Amino acid sequence: MFYTLTANPAVDMTVSSSPLEPDENVRTGSASYTANGKGLDVSFAFKKMGVDTVALGFFAGFTGKFIVEEVMNLGCLCRPVWTDGITRINTYVNDGQHEYGILNPGAPITPQHQEELYNILDTAGDLECLIVSGSVPPKATPDFLAQVMEHAQARGADVVLDLSSDKLKELAHKKPLLIKPNHHEMKAIFGVPVDTDDEVRVAMKMAHDAGVQNVLLTRGSRGDAYFSNGEDIWYAKREFNIKLVSSVCAGDCTLAAFLHKWYRDRDNVEEAMKLAMATGANVAESVGIGDFGHVDEYSKRVAVRKLDRQ
Numbered sequence: 686m687f688y689t690l691t692a693n694p695a696v697d698m699t700v701s702s703s704p705l706e707p708d709e710n711v712r713t714g715s716a717s718y719t720a721n722g723k724g725l726d727v728s729f730a731f732k733k734m735g736v737d738t739v740a741l742g743f744f745a746g747f748t749g750k751f752i753v754e755e756v757m758n759l760g761c762l763c764r765p766v767w768t769d770g771i772t773r774i775n776t777y778v779n780d781g782q783h784e785y786g787i788l789n790p791g792a793p794i795t796p797q798h799q800e801e802l803y804n805i806l807d808t809a810g811d812l813e814c815l816i817v818s819g820s821v822p823p824k825a826t827p828d829f830l831a832q833v834m835e836h837a838q839a840r841g842a843d844v845v846l847d848l849s850s851d852k853l854k855e856l857a858h859k860k861p862l863l864i865k866p867n868h869h870e871m872k873a874i875f876g877v878p879v880d881t882d883d884e885v886r887v888a889m890k891m892a893h894d895a896g897v898q899n900v901l902l903t904r905g906s907r908g909d910a911y912f913s914n915g916e917d918i919w920y921a922k923r924e925f926n927i928k929l930v931s932s933v934c935a936g937d938c939t940l941a942a943f944l945h946k947w948y949r950d951r952d953n954v955e956e957a958m959k960l961a962m963a964t965g966a967n968v969a970e971s972v973g974i975g976d977f978g979h980v981d982e983y984s985k986r987v988a989v990r991k992l993d994r995q
């Protein structure tokens with residue numbers, strides 16, 4: 686069974702407005718409030734693809750309660766660790782010209798909360814693969830993510846990392862099965878750009894040398910991605926345009942779709958990349974994760990090629 690960990694979940698408030706102006710109030714045309722956080726988005730995407738997962742995370746206050754209720758309403762399994770304070774609300778604004786994100790730090794956790802989580806991992810009999818996504822809440826101990834990996838791996842589980850954290854490089858030597866950075870994160874982690882095939886080759890090698898087994902590198906609005914398994918690199922590009930509504934959950938659903946196809950059939954990179962790119966694109970056409978209505982159609986319009994070995 687796939688487990689997801691969202692250490693720092695969020696209620697996302699997504700609004701559309703007229704162009705923002707400094708020192709001026711703006712009235713929004715619409716606002717939606719959705720239960721989110723990167724690992725939860727992965728669980729929701731799996732659910733849409735007919736796969737059950739168990740969502741783990743720290744939740745607090747009225748927002749935490751709202752998220753856990755929503756998770757259950759969507760038919761997902763959830764094992765929350767309840768903490769003090771209030772789970773954060775993140776705000777995303779599309780003003781017709783740009784997207785803006787205002788991300789709050791989240792409710793702090795204590796070593797006791799961490800222990801509760803480790804205990805869940807230690808006793809989860811069906812834990813096969815743990816997907817650890819997103820930021821870490823305030824006051825987490827510096828070794829929190831390393832501990833999470835150790836507890837999961839001690840049970841023989843694979844670990845997938847999608848972290849907005851400078852810890853990723855440190856964790857690479859623990860041999861995560863897969864990491865999913867975007868182009869900004871890849872550059873921040875390994876210090877090299879990923880604008881050309883050759884630059885991607887260099888960055889991928891650095892990731893593998895550091896210990897990472899597989900890398901799915903997405904490049905946001907460019908509509909393309911690379912996957913490297915340490916032997917070969919594939920490049921996928923979507924051959925259609927989308928009407929962007931909100932790119933916020935697109936990366937998380939891209940990861941879920943890729944894992945859905947690839948995890949049990951590692952030779953099927955091409956199909957996995959097609960599904961991943963199609964899903965990410967479709968999600969960006971709606972607020973939240975949307976209904977995946979165009980995924981099948983879009984999958985047929987993603988070109989995938991293997992890069993020459995050098």
Ligand SMILES: O=P(O)(O)OC[C@@]1(O)O[C@H](CO)[C@@H](O)[C@@H]1O
Pocket residue numbers: 693695696697721722723726775788818819820821849933934935936937
């Ligand atoms: O602060 P983090 O954990 O890195 O990111 C949180 C977040 O931006 O990630 C999701 C989109 O990927 C949103 O639903 C959520 O608000």
